[in-house]
Amino acid sequence: MSIFARPHYTSEITNFIEQMKEKKPTLEAEQRAGRALLWDKHLDRSLLTEYSEAKVPQQPYVYQTRVK
Numbered sequence: 001m002s003i004f005a006r007p008h009y010t011s012e013i014t015n016f017i018e019q020m021k022e023k024k025p026t027l028e029a030e031q032r033a034g035r036a037l038l039w040d041k042h043l044d045r046s047l048l049t050e051y052s053e054a055k056v057p058q059q060p061y062v063y064q065t066r067v068k
Contacts, residue, residue, distance in 0.1 A: 021027055059066075
């Protein structure tokens with residue numbers, strides 16, 4: 001036995017999450033579906049390059065009006 005061995009400990013939050021998963025086994029699948037709606041998108045690389053080329057450079061100080 002190692003001198004650094006600690007007794008098994010789980011935090012309150014870990015216990016809470018485990019209880020939620022036991023009560024609702026579809027929770028992780030629902031989370032993945034929600035993530036797919038917002039984040040997991042397939043991007044068109046050609047459109048991304050067109051968007052970056054079409055950007056207008058911003059003034060150094062945005063709130064200053066142009067003086068000619």
